[in-house]
Amino acid sequence: MTKKPVTAIILGAGHRAMAYADYSAAHPDELKIVGVADPDEYRRKFVRERFGFPESQCFVSAEELAREPKFADVVINGTMDEIHVETSIPVLEKGYDMLLEKPFAVNEEELDRLVEVVNRNGNKVMICHVLRYNPVYLNIKNSILSGEIGDVINIQTVEDVSYHHLSTSYVRGKWANSKKCHTSMLLAKCCHDLDLMMWLMGDDKPVSVSSVGSRFHFRPENAPENSGTRCLVDCPRVDYCDYSAKRLYLDHPDSWEVYVWRELEDIENPTDEQRREILMKSDYGRCMFKCDNDVVDHQSVLVNFASGATGTHNLTGGAAESLRTIRVIGTKGEIYAELEKKFVKIKTINPDPKKYFDERIIDLSKTPDEGHGGADTALTADFIKFIRDDNPSVSCTSIHNSIAGHRIIFLADKSRENNGQVMYL
């Protein structure tokens, strides 16, 4: 029997929601975008024209959408972190199922509120933990499930964010000031890593966590003596500072465009002069040492599991290279992988003294670079299976599967604020 496509309304038409919505272009038999809710007029028009539905199916908010009779199967919620819960509740109460961006809540109270609504209404809600779909982590999961490395004793995840990403998101950008964005750096950036740790540990549940970290580098007292307040306005270091907005953004206008040039998105080919004008006044043109950033730039987390197994996560902001690595050590062997280098190395015990261990390397170099290594597409396809057949893959993260990863982060941040005090789940 031919199945009908899942019909979806975009709630918050930013670059993340569009990454999932665009799946419908290549797979019109699986996904059809039929509406949008976003206060931004340009983005509403953009989505309406791209997917071809009437003006009557465009709304300025979740509340306005929820006042209409339900006219689609699901809502794809790609709003910003701090409004995930308030925008989700009206449409979940209306009976929509949902694909919801991470983090699905920014504190424990919000988490409980949203889970209560989902439990009461019985909505299917999947969280966008895209890295579970990246071939690197999927191969690790399958190796663990096969029993190849025995029982997991320890997981070490490392995220080197990189100086340019740190600058754009966590010093100058949208996730730099916790009072404005309502998230910590660990929640905004490492939500995926802690989720992966929980997923790879399977039925072994976390029981306690402790964490330390700080804002080490980008503070006014560390500013070079002759630095100005804005790179392109009053700074003599503009041509040689590693963090110069000119060098990072103006000289490479494509590298962080969805964030830095958002104000120019309705202009087809912006000129250098238009970009320069943006940087003269926007947050992205500020001196890195003189911003209102208050989130950490490095943090370490230690998790203890019920079995006695342990996990650590190390976040470092200003690294030269953006890199996620992972080690998983089991009773029969170990796994080492690098996300960006696209390989997984598995060593298993072999008592032959000429060998001591066997090694196999999974080469994933053919994995695409874009869309989290093809994971955005795989996640959307799996969401459709989750909605249509209730038969998603091992990577599928329902809201219930995502709770432990969120709780660990809330407690890790509490621990960090209390000098590493152990927090119990």
Ligand SMILES: NC(=O)c1ccc[n+]([C@@H]2O[C@H](COP(=O)([O-])OP(=O)(O)OC[C@H]3O[C@@H](n4cnc5c(N)ncnc54)[C@H](O)[C@@H]3O)[C@@H](O)[C@H]2O)c1
């Ligand atoms: N899964 C991932 O790997 C990944 C990667 C990056 C970002 N994210 C997450 O994706 C989410 C979206 O990020 P983004 O960069 O696409 O954001 P964005 O700012 O580009 O888009 C958010 C959209 O929401 C709209 N909006 C604002 N208030 C609204 C409201 N009340 N109702 C409806 N819409 C509203 C805005 O106009 C905007 O179009 C964030 O939660 C972010 O943390 C996830």
